[in-house]
Amino acid sequence: MRAVTAVDPDAPFVPSGTLRRVSRTFALSIRLLPAAMRRPVELAYLLARAADTIADRGDLAADRRRGGLEALRGALAAGRLPAPLPRPRGDAHDPTAAAEADLLDAVPRLLAGLAALDEADRADVVTVCDRLISTMLDELATFAGASGHTPVALADARALRDYTEGIAGCVGAFWTALIARHAVPLDEGARRALAIEGRRYGRGLQLVNILRDGEQDARRGRVYLPADELRAAGLGPESLAEPAAAPALAPVRARWAARSRHGLLAGIAYAARLPVRPFGVRVATLLPAAIGLRTLSALERRGFDASGDRVRISRQQLRATIVRSAMACLTPGGPRRLARRPRRPV
Structure with missing residues (x-):
């Protein structure tokens, strides 16, 4: 059964400052979209960005990165995250690294937001994120x-x-x-x-x-x-x-x-x-x-x-x-x- 946590449909999935630090262009363009389109687009972007953060963890062995990606991929299908994702080391002098760590901490909320989408939007978000994660896994192998x-x-x-x-x-x-x-x-x-x-x-x-x-x-x-x-x-x-x-x-x-x-x-x-x-x-x-x-x-x-x-x-x-x-x-x-x-x- 999908684990669903109540989520405010108007609340941001992550703080606006976090979104700007992980992508200034996306943070600007997301505001232009109608609300019904904005939620699934933002969710797909943030979940993909979380996956990319795991895949690019240079301080983490490849097998642990692969495990983190597989865990996130499984969570998309199950609707819940069984264990915390590997969190990057914080760096007070690198705001992007800090924002990426905050993004990984927000994954349970992102999954709750995913469960709250209508069926068609949820299916599209899961499909595109699954394809992205699959490509990242192939990249790790290559x-x-x-x-x-x-x-x-x-x-x-x-x-x-x-x-x-x-x-x-x-x-x-x-x-x-x-x-x-x-x-x-x-x-x-x-x-x-x-x-x-x-x-x-x-x-x-x-x-x-x-x-x-x-x-x-x-x-x-x-x-x-x-x-x-x-x-x-x-x-x-x-x-x-x-x-x-x-x-x-x-x-x-x-x-x-x-x-x-x-x-x-x-x-x-x-x-x-x-x-x-x-x-x-x-x-x-x-x-x-x-x-x-x-x-x-x-x-x-x-x-x-x-x-x-x-x-x-x-x-x-x-x-x-x-x-x-x-x-x-x-x-x-x-x-x-x-x-x-x-x-x-x-």
């Missing part, structure tokens, strides 16, 4: 034994596509289901077309992360660019952490940057397909694509140079991107015009 000294790369383009689909593309289908249920009535054909674009969109967003964080990931032993493409360029997985290898890596990175851009443009096409109202749904759909395109352009201008600071959009630039996205959503064709707007350097 990179088992990898380190900064002996990094491991994904085998080929198919492996990278499967990873980006499992960690982000599936979210596009989830988003589409909630839009159709709570915001915009869609016939089966329109829903299917949006789900396809939504999957491409999610994969494109994840490729931005991979291209932005490639050197940092390689130092942890994880290389997401395909091993066969690296070999064809005369390189190995360790090359991503070597600035001297940047010229040889450039064609590989450029190919995946083009695929990322294609996915982000699918996101803009997705937003353009939505009606102007409900306005907040359109803006929340478009905003990640606008931020992603800006980040990708900055990476391309830098030649994916690892010697400088990590590319990050400032608060001022984020506010400007939000304003441009909102303005673009005021007219039916506005999102497509945003795709043609020249980008200033980040």
Whole structure:
């Protein structure tokens, strides 16, 4: 039997400060959604973020991380958590780490919120979170034994596509289901077309992360660019952490940057397909694509140079991107015009 704890339907699942620290962009965009859509979206995000916190615990052995992910996965099906999840060490100087610890402490409340959703929303949240956790478990297996000294790369383009689909593309289908249920009535054909674009969109967003964080990931032993493409360029997985290898890596990175851009443009096409109202749904759909395109352009201008600071959009630039996205959503064709707007350097 599902264990259900009473939960105030209007109360936040976690303090607003915790949400901002684990994702400033999501904390902004969640406010734009209608209330009926906001609850399942927020729950899915926070549960996925809790899973990601467990999967990325560098201070924890892989088998304990795997156990934590399996426990969370089982709790989604059972509606209760039989034992506390492995909590990251607190760090008074790292507000993100503290927020992640608070998020894991909030998992029982998240599960209570999940039980309070209607059946269709609950099923969609469980399905997307199960797919995400499954991908994280596969990721742990792929990179088992990898380190900064002996990094491991994904085998080929198919492996990278499967990873980006499992960690982000599936979210596009989830988003589409909630839009159709709570915001915009869609016939089966329109829903299917949006789900396809939504999957491409999610994969494109994840490729931005991979291209932005490639050197940092390689130092942890994880290389997401395909091993066969690296070999064809005369390189190995360790090359991503070597600035001297940047010229040889450039064609590989450029190919995946083009695929990322294609996915982000699918996101803009997705937003353009939505009606102007409900306005907040359109803006929340478009905003990640606008931020992603800006980040990708900055990476391309830098030649994916690892010697400088990590590319990050400032608060001022984020506010400007939000304003441009909102303005673009005021007219039916506005999102497509945003795709043609020249980008200033980040």
